[in-house]
Amino acid sequence: MAVIAAFVMNAGLNFVLGLLIAKLLGPADFGRFALATAGTLVITTVLFEWLRLSATRFYSVRVRLDEPWIRHGLDRAYAILAVLLFAAAAVAAGLGLGDGPDGHAAILSGAMLAALGIGVFDYHAALARARFDGKLYLGLVAVKNVIAFAMMAAAAWYLRQPAWVLAAAGVSQLLAVLILRHPLRDPASAVEHHRRRETWSLFLRYGLPLIAANAVYQLLPFLNRGTIAAQAGFAEAGYFALAADVTARSLTMLGTALDLLLFQLAVRAEEQHGRAAAERQVAANAATVYALLLPCAVGFWAVLPALEALVVPEAYRGPFALYALLLIPGLFCLAMMFYAINPVFQIRRRTLPVIAAAAAGLAVNGLGLLVLPPLLGGAGVALAQTLALASAFAWLAVRALTGRDRLALLWNEILVASAACGAMAAALAPLRHLDPALALGVAVPLGAGLYAALVWLFDIAGLRSQVEGRFRPAHPAAADPVAAE
Incomplete structure (x- = not known):
């Protein structure tokens, strides 16, 4: 239930935040922001979605303990892609210095930073869900929402440029992961480098069609x-x-x-x-x-x-x-x-x-x-x-x-x-x-x-049966007649 509660809270705050940003930026700048946001989602999907999907499919409580190379492979792949995307965002920002924050290069840089933050946050949220750790997932989403609402609303209010709002979206999600980095870690284990190629191949075969x-x-x-x-x-x-x-x-x-x-x-x-x-x-x-x-x-x-x-x-x-x-x-x-x-x-x-x-x-x-x-x-x-x-x-x-x-x-x-x-x-x-x-x-x-x-x-x-089953008081299990025989 914590997972459902976390997502409802996340969606509700995002709904309010979207309306607020639309009001603060106005139709024209919000149109630019929305176009850049759509581009952000494309970047996130192409670069990171195959790994997030692999985390939801191949990572679990059992895998966390018995097959640590799965997490090692995921972490290394994310690190490589994140560094490359950050470098590209820095290059775009440098090229757009002369055009100001409303230029195409600045908006592209902001979109890349937003994609980086979204990709890293979604990965860690997927790990928490795969472990069925509702408390950790709820905490991660709550921290992200508080920071994102404050930073994005402030950027839209004071700076009034889509590029800054996008950058605030990315930084806020990275900060949430950084704050909760310790509970998100797996137990320490030796890195089996020879398995990296095998795990990445598995992730690619599974995830590429989906992404x-x-x-x-x-x-x-x-x-x-x-x-x-x-x-x-x-x-x-x-x-x-x-x-x-x-x-x-x-x-x-x-x-x-x-x-x-x-x-x-x-x-x-x-x-x-x-x-x-x-x-x-x-x-x-x-x-x-x-x-x-x-x-x-x-x-x-x-x-x-x-x-x-x-x-x-x-x-x-x-x-x-x-x-x-x-x-x-x-x-x-x-x-x-x-x-x-x-x-x-x-x-x-x-x-x-x-x-x-x-x-x-x-x-x-x-x-x-x-x-x-x-x-x-x-x-x-x-x-x-x-x-x-x-x-x-x-x-x-x-x-x-x-x-x-x-x-x-x-x-x-x-x-x-x-x-x-x-x-x-x-x-x-x-x-x-x-x-x-x-x-x-x-x-x-x-x-x-x-x-x-x-x-x-x-x-x-079966929704009524599920509700009744959740609230029905537990009773000691009756003896299994097959086992008794």
């Missing part, structure tokens, strides 16, 4: 924001970016929190009971993710007008609601692909299909950018992104759910969850036209209460 796909998904918003900036200016790119960021966080916050725990459960099931048990856990995880993410998407749609009126900075209103509405289906598909479908291929260590799905999405996005913006303007870019993500999800879902090795998904749970969300949407639709404060105050408890009641009544995805 290639993830890089494409990070590249899509970068291309789309760049397209809007080129066609309609950085202010319009800022409108699009804020809508995309808020919508993505609203739809993926819970999914990411669940994935932090559920995928590690599947890895542990494989370690203890074999591949078949791991795949059963993945199928159960997928039903849980769907049953909890779909109501988030429906609920966000229901409160979108009220959210825009009450929370979104005034300069962004109007375009925000339009872009967010068009982006909801695609971002929901992306969340389901990351947290429900990708784990199938990760457990099987057959990650090449995710590249083909990403390539299909990129092709659809490119075609959409050629056809839709001339007809619909910026809305065409949002629609192109949604169609791309939906296409990638459909392609990968077909690969996972058909054929001889198809995943035995819990289809009854999926159908019941869909029906429950349909009932919730019907109940909330009339509230979208009420006064914003009243609509938000009524829609959130009504939607949550209605869906929770249906979950409890029908035990959707």
